[in-house]
Amino acid sequence: MEETQWLTDVTWEQLSTVLHDLNCDNFSPFLSEGFLKAWFSQKTFPVHMFLLYEQSTVSHFALIGESFKKKYGLTFKLAHINQTGCPRNDQVWIEYNASFGLPEYRNRFFYLLLKELVRQNFDILNVSMTCEFLFPKKYLSNLYSDAHTSQGFRRSLSREFTVEKIVSCLSANSRSKLRRSLKELQLQFGQINVTIAEGLNQKLSFLEQLKKLHIKRWGDSDNGSGFENEIFKDTLKSLLKNESKLCEIAKVTAGDALLGYTLNLIQKDTVFFYCSGINLDLATKHIRPGYVLHLALMEYYAQQGLSWYDFMGGASQYKKTLSNDTVVFHSLQVPTKTFKGILTRLKNYLTNLKVITSEFVKSWRGYLPL
Structure with a gap:
């Protein structure tokens, strides 16, 4: 019935x-x-x-x-x-x-x-x-x-993926620019590293730094930064506090130099890139901190056994460049x-x-x- x-x-x-x-x-x-x-x-x-x-x-x-x-x-x-x-x-x-x-x-x-x-x-x-x-x-x-x-964009992953293997799949122009960016970062600052926050204090510290960078980048835009909205910010805090299997926050560095932070959602075999705070002070003609941040995270999550890195909706150029599938x-x-x-x-x-x-x-x- x-x-x-x-x-x-x-x-x-x-x-x-x-x-x-x-x-x-x-x-x-x-x-x-x-x-x-x-x-x-x-x-x-x-x-x-x-x-x-x-x-x-x-x-x-x-x-x-x-x-x-x-x-x-x-x-x-x-x-x-x-x-x-x-x-x-x-x-x-x-x-x-x-x-x-x-x-x-x-x-x-x-x-x-x-x-x-x-x-x-x-x-x-x-x-x-x-x-x-x-x-x-x-x-x-x-x-x-x-x-x-x-449109949404995503990149398929496999365990053997490294940053270089991902870059090698891109267009000739993108390969040249990103290899140059990786080389400059490593020469000037050091090895690229990914750190996943562990423990509540580190998670909240990473989120606070991500918030500052996000507001700095988007605060004066037409829609503003979500972190200026308490409901948005406190929902993410609650996720980080209580949902460690679903939500995590990452910090990407080159030596001691900060490239940025991302907050990611993980469901089944997919990591969904939710939001980021990029250190644009590090950006120059030849250094692209945002691109390198995503490349490093793709390598990290590929080696964790995940099958997809999902940028979700939005037709930003970096998503188009780094993806190999659309939704x-x-x-x-x-x-x-x-x-x-x-x-x-x-x-x-x-x-x-x-x-x-x-x-x-x-x-x-x-x-x-x-």
Whole structure:
């Protein structure tokens, strides 16, 4: 017998019970019990939960945040998968986003979720940074949805990898520049080393230094540094304190010279590079501390037996240079069948139809008589 349940303002105790009962093993570190526990301990906005039961046993669920947006003189109620809908609470971003549960129940789950969202008066469902293989394809190609894609980058690893072996796989121009950078660093300062923080005091010390470098680099940017947001910073502190298997922080040096720090999440056979603080004072025309930092970490994690170094989303040049594989992330806005949701579907349909028509006309322009 199939049943559904909507829980309002879910507590960590309720979520942990469901996670335990479902025994769900997701690929994304952001959907792991450790990450969710750290986030729940810091977030200030509520999330709800929608559950699908099969034979009185949970088979699928997702967390649902809510927010409101004014547009066209109307107020829209938005649902957010595994996020609160509040930017400060969600700055501890989520990638490889998905519902929880076995894939065979996923299509049915999203069909029932969209029906439930209508009952809860939600007009639009937001799904951030999901992959095609983790989400029903029909929602990715639905003309009524507003969908955007972004690229992620990663590098495959094997135990015999060294920095030189990784560099040798890159383009000729990149090989030359990075070998020059490695040589200059070793000549001026000494051997490249990776230190993984051990013990709470060292972890927090590394995090404090990473924070300073991150704010120095990003504090004046449009979005600022996440470390200026207490929820972001304290979630990472909680991860480092309580989740040693999931989260670790590394320091990379050349002799006594600091290249920088990275905070990494480890799930199954993959290390996910989460954030860094790079010592840009060390950068010169021939020295690239950020590139060398990632090369050293790739070598370290390869020798630990991990299979992937995942840079995640963002099309930065260093990610493109150092990766050998890409991932496509989809961010969707799926209108429901409320009155305002149907208006949004109509608008999306007309917008997409205009784009398709324009592309069709362009493709046939050379064949049409003047």
